[in-house]
Amino acid sequence: xxxxxxxxxxxxxxxxxxxxxxxxxxxxxxxxxxxxxxxxxxxxxxxxxxxxxxxxxxxxxxxxxxxxxxxxxxxxxxxxxxxxxxxxxxxxxxxxxxxxxxxxxxxxxxxxxxxxxxxxxxxxxxxxxxxxxxxxxxxxxxxxxxxxxxxxxxxxxxxxxxxxxxxxxxxxxxxxxxxxxxxxxxxxxxxxxxxxxxxxxxxxxxxxxxxxxxxxxxxxxxxxxxxxxxxxxxxxxxxxxxxxxxxxxxxxxxxxxxxxxxxxxxxxxxxxxxxxxxxxxxxxxxxxxxxxxxxxxxxxxxxxxxxxxxxxxxxxxxxxxxxxxxxxxxxxxxxxxxxxxxxxxxxxxxxxxxxxxxxxxxxxxxxxxxxxxxxxxxxxxxxxxxxxxxxxxxxxxxxxxxxxxxxxxxxxxxxxxxxxxxxxxxxxxxxxxxxxxxxxxxxxxxxxxxxxxxxxxxxxx
Numbered sequence: 001x002x003x004x005x006x007x008x009x010x011x012x013x014x015x016x017x018x019x020x021x022x023x024x025x026x027x028x029x030x031x032x033x034x035x036x037x038x039x040x041x042x043x044x045x046x047x048x049x050x051x052x053x054x055x056x057x058x059x060x061x062x063x064x065x066x067x068x069x070x071x072x073x074x075x076x077x078x079x080x081x082x083x084x085x086x087x088x089x090x091x092x093x094x095x096x097x098x099x100x101x102x103x104x105x106x107x108x109x110x111x112x113x114x115x116x117x118x119x120x121x122x123x124x125x126x127x128x129x130x131x132x133x134x135x136x137x138x139x140x141x142x143x144x145x146x147x148x149x150x151x152x153x154x155x156x157x158x159x160x161x162x163x164x165x166x167x168x169x170x171x172x173x174x175x176x177x178x179x180x181x182x183x184x185x186x187x188x189x190x191x192x193x194x195x196x197x198x199x200x201x202x203x204x205x206x207x208x209x210x211x212x213x214x215x216x217x218x219x220x221x222x223x224x225x226x227x228x229x230x231x232x233x234x235x236x237x238x239x240x241x242x243x244x245x246x247x248x249x250x251x252x253x254x255x256x257x258x259x260x261x262x263x264x265x266x267x268x269x270x271x272x273x274x275x276x277x278x279x280x281x282x283x284x285x286x287x288x289x290x291x292x293x294x295x296x297x298x299x300x301x302x303x304x305x306x307x308x309x310x311x312x313x314x315x316x317x318x319x320x321x322x323x324x325x326x327x328x329x330x331x332x333x334x335x336x337x338x339x340x341x342x343x344x345x346x347x348x349x350x351x352x353x354x355x356x357x358x359x360x361x362x363x364x365x366x367x368x369x370x371x372x373x374x375x376x377x378x379x380x381x382x383x384x385x386x387x388x389x390x391x392x393x394x395x396x397x398x399x400x401x402x403x404x405x406x407x408x409x410x411x412x413x414x415x416x417x418x419x420x421x422x423x424x425x426x427x428x429x430x431x432x433x434x435x436x437x438x439x440x441x442x443x444x445x446x447x448x449x450x451x452x453x454x455x456x457x458x459x460x461x
Contacts, residue, residue, distance in 0.1 A: 051204065051205060051411055052204060052205040052206070052407035052408065053145060053204055054215075054402075054404055054405070055145070055206075055210075055403055056138065056209065056214075056399040056402060057138035057211065058078050058137055058212055059078055059111075059136070059158055059161040059212055059213065060078035060113055061076060061078050061136055061137040062075065062113050062136075063075045063134070063135040064127065064134055065131065069133070075137065078111045080110075080116065081110065082119055083115040083116045084110040084115075086110070086119040086180075090108060090114065090118055091108075093179055098250075101246060101248060102246065103168075104163060104167070104173065104254075105167055105168050105245065105252075105253070105254025105255075106254055111161075112161065112162065112163040113136065113162040113163055114162060114177070115180075117180045117185075118180040118181070121180065121181050128181065132186055133187075134177075134186075135152060135154075135188060138155075138158055138211065139152055139153065139154045142209050147201045149197075151189065152186075153190075153198075154187075154191070154209075155193070155258060156256040156260075157214030157215075157256050157257050158209070158210050158211035160256040161211055163180075167244045167254050167256040168244045168254070170190075172187055192208070192260070193406075193409070193417075194208075194406075194409045194410050194413065194415075196208070205410060205411055207403075207406045207407045207411075208406065208410070210258040210402070210406065211255075213255070213263065213399075215258060215398075215399040215401075215402030215406070216369075216398040216402055217257055217402065218258045218417065219399060219401030219402030219405060220398050220422065222240045222367070225363065225364035227353060227356065227363045227365070227366050228369060229353070229366050229382075230369040231271045231345075231368070231372040232272060233271065233272055234267060235271035235352065237268070237353055238263050239263070239363055240262070241360075241361045242262065243262060244262050244264075245264040245356075245359045247264075247359050251313075251314050251316070252266055253266075266314050266353075266356055268312065268313060268349060269308075269310045269312050269313050270307045270312060270348060271345060273309065273310070274309060275375075275378075278337065278338065286375060287375070289338045289341070289342075290338075290342075290375040290376050290378070291376075291377075292335045293335065293338040293339040293341070294376060294377050296335040296336045296338065298343075298438045300336045300339040300340040301330055301331035302326040302328060302445070303325070303327065303336050304324075304325050304343075304344065304445060305322065305337075305341050305343070306322060306324075306344060306348075306446075306449060306453060306454075307341070308320035308323070312348070314351070314355060317454055317456075320454065323449075323453050324337070338377075342375075343442055343446065344446065346386070347443055347446040351447075364389075365388055365390070365391055366389070366391065367390075367391045367392075367393060368382060368391065369393070374392065379392060379428055383428045383435065384435050384442065385442060385443060386439070387430060387436050387439050388430070390427075390428040390429075391426070391428075392425070392427075392428065394424040
């Protein structure tokens with residue numbers, strides 16, 4: 001879900017007050033001058049009646065400023081691959097994954113801001129020496145909307161993805177910044193969920209802002225017991241929880257959310273790409289794959305697809321490849337291959353959900369996001385495999401909706417965010433007896449094959 005920077009404005013407590021947004025970065029990775037853009041829009045009347053603005057932005061980025069607040073180099077974005085080696089070096093520098101989990105509730109990967117700091121220190125030492133202050137994309141956007149305010153702010157949700165702010169203690173870890181970067185840095189103040197960052201020169205309230213997943217959670221109206229399964233090329237699974245999760249295995253990343261709670265997250269390397277690849281192999285597209293899968297039956301006539309096409313993160317199988325097994329004369333039709341691909345993808349995601357449950361996170365229902373989540377086969381099979389009610393929200397920019405809801409919350413000054421109804425929701429619920437039994441059988445078949453081909457995963461099942 002980390003794809004675009006978004007901005008939304010709110011005039012009051014209702015979702016109809018959301019104004020249109022724009023991307024917050026130009027094609028070279030430099031944040032655009034959104035303060036000037038906001039003024040131009042105001043002059044055109046596009047912000048007429050708007051009283052508050054919220055910002056949601058891609059997480060984990062890095063914007064380095066010198067002591068005078070001047071940008072030192074173009075921003076580093078979350079998906080910059082150059083920091084992969086730096087992330088591995090940071091693990092060794094602190095003594096392995098366990099100390100990191102104890103410090104920040106996660107094992108920092110290449111996307112984390114702290115890994116980018118390490119990369120800068122190693123490969124751009126001249127720039128690194130000039131940098132005195134570090135911001136996330138949403139922090140910088142908020143600052144610009146406030147007219148270049150000298151007081152920099154962030155929120156706990158976005159801060160929890162830096163690798164140097166701990167959702168466990170609620171404090172920055174300057175020792176980790178120094179470990180990565182060689183010297184301490186000025187960091188933004190962490191605002192409370194409904195605490196305004198300030199006002200624009202024109203008098204519009206600016207809320208704290210947050211990261212994209214946290215804003216999506218707020219926009220969807222998630223509460224404890226709700227989990228999100230997002231079907232991008234990779235799988236992103238997170239749930240609302242009342243406390244930070246410290247997972248010794250390092251599979252769970254313990255993020256904070258935008259409401260004062262927490263958002264523990266698990267990721268898989270394989271999700272919708274499994275369906276696209278299988279569709280290509282069968283000479284069809286996603287819709288055609290879905291139609292084929294619905295011509296088969298639960299269990300795909302004994303065929304099992306272990307969907308580790310790019311290795312896998314959850315479970316830890318970095319060198320694995322995909323496996324299609326259980327081939328028999330009666331099962332070697334394209335409809336059964338399609339069904340096995342859908343079931344395999346969903347079983348892998350269900351096991352990732354189990355990792356959250358195993359760490360004390362309650363999951364009562366699942367919100368299914370992504371284009372693949374709208375395929376009829378996925379919607380029919382997901383409640384069986386997950387064994388839970390599945391909510392398919394309407395199409396839309398949920399992170400932007402969350403930013404607008406946060407703006408309305410800051411404007412209202414209430415203890416809890418305003419209640420915004422999510423329209424046109426599809427609810428898919430399994431039958432408590434038959435469907436749950438069928439889904440359990442599919443998962444058992446999948447688990448048996450996984451343990452047979454990857455016995456190292458059996459102990460963690």
